[in-house]
Amino acid sequence: MKIVCVCRGYPTHRPGGMLYVCQDRARALVRAGHEVHVLTTGKTGQSIFDDKGVCVHYLDCESLIYTLRFAQQCSAWVDKFKPDILHLDGFDVNHPWWVDKKNSRCQVAITMHGFGMGAFLTRWNLFLAEKIEDVSFQPSKLAKEAKIISQANYIFAISLHEKWMLEDTYGLYGKVRLLYNPIAPYFYDKIEDQVDRSSFLCLGCKGTNGNRFFSFAVEASKKASVGLMIVTDQPREQMPKMYHQSAGLVLPTYWSQGFDLTIAEALACRRRVIVTATGSYIREAENNPYLHLAPRGDIDAIAEQMQKIFLLGPVDAEHPCRLQHRPDIYVQKWLEVFCKLPTTTVKKRYGLGL
Helix, strand or coil: CCCECCCCCCCCCCHHHHHHHHHHHHHHHHHEEEEEEHHHHCCCCCEEEEEEEEEEEEEECCCCCHHHHHHHHHHHHHHHHCCCCEECCCCCCCCHHHHHHHHCCCCCEECCCHEEEEEEEHHHHHHCCCCCCCCCCCCCHHHHHHHHHCCCCCECCHHHHHHHHHHHCCCCCCCCCECCCCCCCCHHCCCCCCCCCHHHEEEECCCCCCCCHHHHHHHHHHHHHHHEEEEECCCCCHHHHHHHHEEEEECCCCCCCCCCCEEEHHHHCCCCEEECCCCCHHHHHCCCCCCCECCCCCCHHHHHHHHCCCCCCCCCCCCCCHHCHHHHHHHHHHHHHCCCCCCCHHHHHCCCCC
């Protein structure tokens, strides 16, 4: 099949969770034998790039932001390619150029990586914690976003929490499919654990504190008398080794949406995760024994979970919560939606289902 993926950014622009998801999906589709084109925003000095079989097109527009020019060029390229599937990672609410592309030949799908309602809940969390002074709520904007999203053939949610928000708060019940983010296959490669891995924990956050609050993890590690490794600006290919050198991942986030890619990576590397009880993680923890919750900003609770993890074993290699991020499984489930392919084999082997 011919597949066109549209994303505002790609890892060749800069590192980032959603950008890696775009790349991991595109590469996995190519490995499955499909023709894949990625349309993304401009990059100085480049117009086209071969990324392990993925044809990445940098359009003549401003980098990393939605613009009318980006929308117009995406529309023109899709008309030229005439794909079987058009997939968007998020979308520009002001220029929904893709709405008139769906027909019997081209199916349109959107993977939502956070949206209006999720952003509002995150701001509300920060407001309650006195991290920001005010919070805005504009129902008209959310209603506009929901109306546009509903015009896609399929809508993918990356966590139980986002599925709930799309179905319940946006009224899209019946159109949403739960599909966890794929990650690069090398996170599943076998790596010999370090002998001293239990002596410290890994914090998978960027260098800026932002709303991830890695400072909470620093204080908690002191209380728990355990080591803490703060990973910043590390090449992604080196991350499996970093995870395997740790007892687990600490993510004291205030984000009330999504499913952080570092969590998927840690699970793939058979590492447990300590994460704030907010957003998607509360719901995910009900079925995932490897997610250990702590209340937002509760340093003592984070420290207690750090000490607890040392007494527990690694993630089960065959547990569905680990396997659901494998790119080959993701592609199978992704294509099932469009092609109505048999699901028996995948469900029987991995216990997974949409």
